[in-house]
Each structure stands twice: as C-alpha cells, then as structure tokens.
C-alpha cells in the first residue's frame with residue numbers, strides 16, 4: 001500500500017533530522033499546553049521546528065490553530081517572522097499570541113498581498129489536501145507543510161498520499177453529524193428563498209467541509225507530480241501505532257534519554273509532509 005510515487009528532490013537539510021533534536025526538546029519542555037490531544041504532539045512539532053529553522057520564512061500562515069500550540073512554536077522558533085493564524089473556530093485557543101494576526105475566514109477566502117518569496121503555509125485543518133495545494137499555487141505560495149497525510153482511509157479527509165494510492169476519500173460522518181448538516185443545509189435553502197441578499201457561499205463551503213467526500217481521477221497525481229519541485233514525507237522518529245507497510249522506517253531504534261519523558265507522544269505519528277511547488 002505504501003506509495004512513494006511523488007517523493008523527489010529532497011533538500012539535504014531535510015534529511016538531517018537529528019541535528020536539532022536536543023535543542024528542540026529543551027524548547028518543547030516549555031510549551032504552554034501540556035495536554036494537546038487532538039493537536040500537535042512531539043514528532044510533528046519537532047519536524048515543524050526543523051523546517052522553520054532551516055527555511056526561516058519571513059511569513060508563516062497556519063491554518064488550524066486549535067489550542068494554539070503550533071502558533072507558540074512558530075513564535076518561539078522565529079521571533080522575527082510574521083504569523084497569520086487561521087481557524088474557523090478561534091474559541092478553542094488556550095495560548096493566544098500577541099504577535100500573530102488571527103483570522104477566522106477559511107484560507108481560500110483570504111487576501112494575501114505582497115507575500116515574501118519564502119512564505120510557508122502550514123495546513124493542519126483537515127481540509128482536502130489537493131484543494132489546499134491548488135489554493136496555495138493560486139496565491140503563489142511555494143512552501144507547504146501538510147499534517148495528517150494518511151495513506152489510507154484512517155484520516156478523516158482527502159489526503160495527498162491517498163491520491164498517490166489512487167484512493168478517493170469517502171467520508172463516513174456519524175448519524176448525529178449528518179442530522180446537524182441536514183439542519184444547516186435546510187437553513188441555507190430557507191435563507192435563499194426568503195432573503196434576497198443572502199450569499200450562501202461561505203455557508204455552503206462549511207457544509208462541504210462537514211461531508212468531506214472527494215473525487216479525483218488518475219490525472220490528478222500526474223498534475224501534482226508536475227507541480228512539485230520537492231515532496232518529502234518525514235519518517236516516524238520511533239516505532240509507532242501504524243502498520244509498517246504504510247510508513248517509512250523509524251529513524252531511531254531506541255528513545256534517547258533526553259526525550260524519554262515524551263515516550264507516550266512519540267507513538268503518535270501522522271505522515272507530516274513538506275512540499276515545495278515549482
């Protein structure tokens with residue numbers, strides 16, 4: 001099942017995984033949110049740190065803030081960079097950065113003017129990866145990080161890796177979630193009937209993100225291959241909960257002493273991927 005068809009042109013710094021492990025673990029000990037279940041844990045935070053340290057983007061756009069752990073990481077790794085933090089529900093924040101510019105409109109509806117060439121966009125919002133790549137390309141953003149790039153249906157949305165395994169994501173929302181979606185959709189129709197000025201686009205986009213079925217054909221992975229200068233999926237740091245066939249070999253045989261306290265978090269691995277567009 002494991003497909004690497006898109007992996008290419010890996011910059012030398014991406015493979016130097018362990019150079020930053022110690023300094024990262026010292027920073028990670030000071031993180032503001034100790035229980036970040038549902039958000040980023042040690043391995044993803046470490047690889048994000050590695051990318052930030054090497055690329056040093058002047059602007060980082062993050063989509064998917066949740067409690068705010070990734071915002072804290074960006075702010076503390078690159079204190080001189082600008083940050084735009086997007087989440088359609090900013091109420092879950094526990095760490096609020098004084099530096100970041102928060103926005104609640106979906107990435108695709110934003111205006112991004114005068115973007116620096118090395119702008120990095122970080123997607124951790126469970127929105128279709130293919131759409132996010134197309135939108136980044138539209139904005140002229142070359143550096144992209146994709147969280148949760150699962151190879152099979154174990155994620156809850158269409159990922160890039162699924163496309164490279166010829167898998168169209170078929171979402172199975174729970175019964176209550178479907179009823180809520182039905183209620184929201186009915187509301188849209190009623191507003192369309194009675195409110196002549198009502199524009200349903202954002203609400204319909206929300207509906208689309210509640211039922212996340214996706215359809216692509218075989219040409220899609222070819223199109224993406226042509227668009228990518230680099231595709232690199234980070235390996236797990238250590239053995240984890242995934243089937244070995246679906247992910248790379250871990251880079252560590254044993255957990256080093258200095259990160260032993262994060263052993264539980266190390267089990268969590270989600271195929272975090274870095275892409276550079278041409």
Ligand SMILES: C[S@@+](CC[C@H](N)C(=O)[O-])C[C@H]1O[C@@H](n2cnc3c(N)ncnc32)[C@H](O)[C@@H]1O
Pocket residue numbers: 036038039040063064065066067068069070071086087088089092105106107124125126127209
């Ligand atoms: C996995 S969490 C993000 C974790 C976070 N990066 C961290 O540091 O732990 C996913 C977040 O994406 C948000 N989200 C869902 N749809 C979104 C969208 N269309 N745009 C931006 N954020 C979205 C959710 O509200 C949720 O807070």
